[in-house]
Amino acid sequence: MAEPNGPGGVSKALNAAWVRPFLFLIFIVVAWDLTIRLFRIPPYQIPAPGDVVVVLWHDWPELMRQAWPTTYATICGFLLSAVFGIPVAMLIAGSKTVESYVYPLLVFSQSVPKIAIAPLFVVWFGFGIIPKVISAFLLGFFPVVVSAVQGFKSVDPDMVDLARAMQGSRFRVFCAVNLPHAMPAIFSGLKVSVTLAVVGAVVGEFVGSNSGIGYVLQRSIGTFDLPTMFAALVILALLGVVLFWIVDRIERLVIPWHVSQREEVIFAA
């Protein structure tokens, strides 16, 4: 208890999870500003951070209004990729036949650039929310499937045998053993998926939309309004971070037993 109060408080403040990345962010912004001043980079190439902040401050309500459709499309696309990705992974992991037919095609489909086919969705579904959702879904789907397949496959066959030997039905064994075992892998897939879904939604807005952050981005590029463009990027980054954080929180609730979450359990014990 002889420890002085000051240093303890500082190190405690440093230990809060958000402080360090925040400090690093400030460092980057300062470096950005200095670079522009030192090398006299004209504002039509890279805007000064101050200008971006001004835009953020001024146009905040408008940006928020535009962020809403993007967020909505992202979440819908992400949920769709979870709802379809996990059962598809279950089928692939559960049946060699399904795997041999579906998996190679799925991998193949990933090498098709989504931005190239996104205009097609606009042709099919018009300038609404649907092309964005599909685009977000297509980007978010694959990581969920790959991780979940890996999760379902990595279960110890002896563990399954043990439950089966106790006359557990296929469904019971699956719910008691396979599914919980795959949860950590599924969540790591979901975390990748949710950030990619943001990209997917923006891609959808790029090719055909009159709302959303992607639309703001495209418009500001067209008029060389770089501060607005950077402000839009900041909004997108924030959106990604917030969604990632939400998935991370849910993960903590769902799999508190997992190695990656154990520290807290120790402190709580």
Place this chain on the structure above:
Amino acid sequence: MDPATKMSGVDQSGARLRLVSDRAAGGTPGIQLSGVSKTYRSRDGDVPSLRPLDFHINAGEFFVVVGPSGCGKSTLLKMISGLLAPSSGEIFVEGEAVTRPHGNVGIVFQNSLLLPWRNILANVMLPIDMKRLPRDEYLPRAMELLKLVGLESFEKKLPWQLSGGMQQRASICRALVHDPKIMLMDEPFGALDAMTRERMNVELMRIQRETGKTVLLITHSIPEAVFLADRVLVMTERPGAIAAIYDVPLRRPRSLDAMAEPAFTELVQRIRKHFFTQSALD
């Protein structure tokens, strides 16, 4: 008296545990194998794993199988539990032909295989959930078993908070909770250090005595086999066949001191000769 039994002091609970298993058994008790063989069919040809085996394990017997790696011991265990169909022959457990998982066995593997998301008590209750038996009826039994192996204060802990030996003890409770007639153990202590292993051996012997279960245990350690067993089955190289079955002439209850008896060392030497025929043992 056996110091292990004296130390434990839970004989009453043992008696109560035995009471639950007072079900009417149909046909011959124990495990009967007649002409049981196994050939795995895989894409690159057939793998003969077990030659036809005929033997009988009596009810309440401690039966130990030793054999070289890959001779089909785990295969044998899976067939008895009904997880795997034999290529030929028939298996009877308590007089009933085994055609699919029958649930009348408790299984312990080398790794405790506790589910990391269930606490110890919930892990022990897994067979009850799988068999859809009434939970509240078996909960006291699970607690009693945990007490029997000295884990009574750990039931709310998660598996990783326990040592390897404690985890393995919990998995023994799980194998016993639904009160099967038979315990199948596949190298149950193979992952433990030598000292813990000896202690677990003594403890297992006590649990078997107190619950009166038929135990089929697979091990790579010949001294462990002789120390634990009523009878030891020695298997040949793959495809496995019976090389010999030995009666163990040691009195029960046994303590670790039994390992110093001449009868013990003699039998260990004899079994060892099956595996190292060319060595200069004598």
